[in-house]
Amino acid sequence: MESCSSSSIFCQLDKEFSKEISALLKPPSPQQVQEYFDKLVKMRQCNGLKIKQDGNYGKGVYAVSDFDEGELVLKDQMLVGAQHSSNKVDCLVCSYCFRFIGSIELQIGRKLYLQNLGLSARMECATESSDEEDDSLTADHDKLGQCSSSNPKKKIPLPKETIESVMNGYVELPYSKQFPLPSAVSCSGGCGEAYYCSEICAEADWEFFHSLLCTGKSLGTPSREALLKFIQHADGTNDIFYLAAKAISLTILRYKKSKAAQFQEGKHNETNGNDISDFSLLLEAWKPISMGYKRRWWDCVALPDDVDYHDEASFREQIRELAFEVMSPGILNIKNFVWICANHSE
Ligand SMILES: [Zn+2]
Ligand SMILES: [Zn+2]
DSSP: OGGGGGGHHHHHHHHHTHHHHHHHHSOOOHHHHHHHHHHHHHHTTOTTEEEEEETTTEEEEEEOSOOOTTOOOOOOOOSSOOOOTTHHHHOOBOTTTOOBOSOHHHHHHHHHHHHHTTOOOOGGGOOSOTTGGGSOHHHHHHHHHHHHOSOGGGOOOOOHHHHHHHHTTSSOOTTGGGSOOOOOEEOTTOOSSOEESSHHHHHHHHHHTGGGTOOOGGGOOTTHHHHHHHHHHHHHSOTHHHHHHHHHHHHHHHHHHHHHHHHHHHHHHGGGTOOOOHHHHHHHHHHHHHTTOOOOHHHHSOOOTTSOGGGHHHHHHHHHHHHHHHHHHHHHHHHHHHHHHHHHTO
8 A cells, every 4th residue: 555655664564464363354344243242132131122124224222011100121341432632621520421520519620720831622512723722821710710700801710729629629619519420549650641430340441442552661661662642643633532442452352252261271172182272262351342333434534515426436536645644653553552552562
């Protein structure tokens, strides 16, 4: 591919593993999809539900029995999720289950504090000027006023000390005790980026995602440099890359887990040749993601009105090139990161 010539080593990987890559990206058959979801529904013990497929509309969740009022119909674990970077200024949430953490005072104080630093996150607060974040503290106070009041002139900015004492819990806001929040548990890797509502969430996140994505210095992770570059790119372009990194991290960790389990069992099975290949383990680890198969963006985006039907092929090619232009540094960083993780895990 011309577009990734900036780093020929990764194109080499694309060539070398083209068979594996196309196997991973192949859409699952309707039968595979049905089997996967039937198994999932059974595992989650949601007896009144069924996933059905429809050639025109895709997958759907159907009720196959009547439910009582207030009955819990479905409770499932989130596969992969991430908080928008811009939303991080507005609220402090558990990095695994996304519930609010800390206290009402911390939530409000932190938000005011970060806004005062010029990290205003909400689009409606932003003026047209792109350099507004470089404005002085006074200007930021003004912006804050404009956001939260219909009459900005009357708004008196809060002193920095007041904001800090709210954030640090020295000031108690009225009725805040009626809304208790779980206290924040910080990431054991020491990245200072991930906080949790409980040890349970901290451990689960580490097990499923964060152990490969933590930038904590003390970990001595060989991929830390690549990871920091990747985060910088995601922050500067599109935070969908975080979600992609989590999906990949989940897959690698699931793969490592089943490989370790196979190794344990292998001691017993070696003689009867009951050995599952590494690649089929990887396919199995990737399965939950592959079940959400969609065609690539440039293959399925709707044709704009002003593009003639006959020009469809060249239009899609243009969109594909655009996507590569925007995404290639992120993809290369992901590839670099995956490559380091994979080699490190041997
Ligand atoms: Zn949580
Ligand atoms: Zn961490």
